[in-house]
Amino acid sequence: MKIQGHPWRTVWLNADAQVEVIDQRFLPHELITAVLPDVASFERAIREMWIRGAPLIGVVAAYGLAVAMRHDSSDTSLLAAQRTLLATRPTAVNLQWGLARMVADLLPRPPQDRVQAAFALAAHMADEDVSMNHQLGLHGLALIREVARRKPGQRIHILTHCNAGWLATVDWGTATSAIYQAYNEGIGVHVWVDETRPRNQGASLTAWELGQHGVPHTLIVDNAGGHLMQHGQVDMCIVGTDRVTARGDVCNKIGTYLKALAAHDNNVPFYVAMPSPTLDLSVHDGVREIPIEDRAGEEISHMTGLDAHGYLSTVQISPTGTPTNTNPGFDVTPARLVTALITDRGLCAATPAAIAALFGPQPQPH
Numbered sequence: 001m002k003i004q005g006h007p008w009r010t011v012w013l014n015a016d017a018q019v020e021v022i023d024q025r026f027l028p029h030e031l032i033t034a035v036l037p038d039v040a041s042f043e044r045a046i047r048e049m050w051i052r053g054a055p056l057i058g059v060v061a062a063y064g065l066a067v068a069m070r071h072d073s074s075d076t077s078l079l080a081a082q083r084t085l086l087a088t089r090p091t092a093v094n095l096q097w098g099l100a101r102m103v104a105d106l107l108p109r110p111p112q113d114r115v116q117a118a119f120a121l122a123a124h125m126a127d128e129d130v131s132m133n134h135q136l137g138l139h140g141l142a143l144i145r146e147v148a149r150r151k152p153g154q155r156i157h158i159l160t161h162c163n164a165g166w167l168a169t170v171d172w173g174t175a176t177s178a179i180y181q182a183y184n185e186g187i188g189v190h191v192w193v194d195e196t197r198p199r200n201q202g203a204s205l206t207a208w209e210l211g212q213h214g215v216p217h218t219l220i221v222d223n224a225g226g227h228l229m230q231h232g233q234v235d236m237c238i239v240g241t242d243r244v245t246a247r248g249d250v251c252n253k254i255g256t257y258l259k260a261l262a263a264h265d266n267n268v269p270f271y272v273a274m275p276s277p278t279l280d281l282s283v284h285d286g287v288r289e290i291p292i293e294d295r296a297g298e299e300i301s302h303m304t305g306l307d308a309h310g311y312l313s314t315v316q317i318s319p320t321g322t323p324t325n326t327n328p329g330f331d332v333t334p335a336r337l338v339t340a341l342i343t344d345r346g347l348c349a350a351t352p353a354a355i356a357a358l359f360g361p362q363p364q365p366h
């Protein structure tokens with residue numbers, strides 16, 4: 001997508017053949033990039049959320065293994081880097097998928113061939129992410145067109161949660177791909193952007209990227225969605241996902257489940273944009289089987305933003321000593337609350353049969 005008219009991706013090889021990423025900690029206030037020269041820097045970038053979003057985590061981790069090979073292309077180095085990166089964030093299945101795919105390709109090769117092969121495969125995975133997101137966006141676009149057909153001349157209001165935009169992927173985004181494509185063809189879309197406490201990915205990232213592209217949007221507090229749905233102001237919800245199970249349960253940013261409940265209660269369609277690598281056919285019951293990231297309490301007790309002088313600063317918002325030791329980063333929306341999965345292979349009901357029919361009964365290589 002474009003920033004101030006110039007095309008960008010979230011990760012790329014720079015002129016010195018170093019891996020460079022947009023450091024998302026500083027958005028929307030500053031556009032800063034970071035070079036990741038070694039495995040330790042990839043570990044920090046993923047763990048500390050310089051980059052985040054399930055698809056992007058998978059691709060950046062793949063580049064992390066390529067960089068590891070550049071330093072030492074032995075089996076020991078490859079497997080150690082895989083272990084290190086795998087331990088950074090537990091919930092998004094794309095991390096283990098990206099690492100496993102790289103290791104399966106590299107391990108059988110002689111060490112002297114691994115650097116070139118690793119960078120080639122990581123670049124391929126980045127391009128594949130872009131084309132899958134574009135493709136799933138076309139399927140989502142068909143849904144938006146259908147609403148537009150039923151509401152001629154009126155705005156289409158779409159609610160989204162967290163950031164499943166291009167910043168969460170290599171490009172296009174998942175939930176936003178259909179929205180960008182609808183906007184590009186002149187459909188009057190308007191996006192309700194959940195702020196997405198505690199890290200405010202909606203406020204800082206989704207609002208920023210929609211604004212850069214010119215897509216009309218309104219930032220709302222996380223608890224406003226139910227009210228807006230009751231008053232007929234939401235035509236559909238589209239969210240991203242960190243892992244979808246074989247029976248269609250959807251894990252995504254904390255708060256997604258509450259939006260799905262409100263959508264169900266108000267007959268608002270609730271769509272989940274899922275690129276193929278985010279499907280984990282090895283798990284069924286999402287609530288019981290998906291590991292949920294347990295994050296630091298400071299994310300609840302403190303907030304970061306620009307102060308009156310334009311400096312990034314962090315302020316405390318709860319009394320000193322208030323317990324904040326329960327901060328799950330994700331939740332699971334049961335399949336029964338999901339209207340459909342929007343995938344790169346087409347629309348798919350969130351049922352075991354429909355998922356098996358579209359993605360095959362065999363588990364994906366994870």
Ligand code: MRU
Pocket residue numbers: 052053054055092161162163164165168169173174175201239240241242252253329
């Ligand atoms: O903690 P984050 O910012 O990595 O969480 C991101 C999300 O929950 C996204 O909705 C999800 O990864 C899908 S991104 C296309």
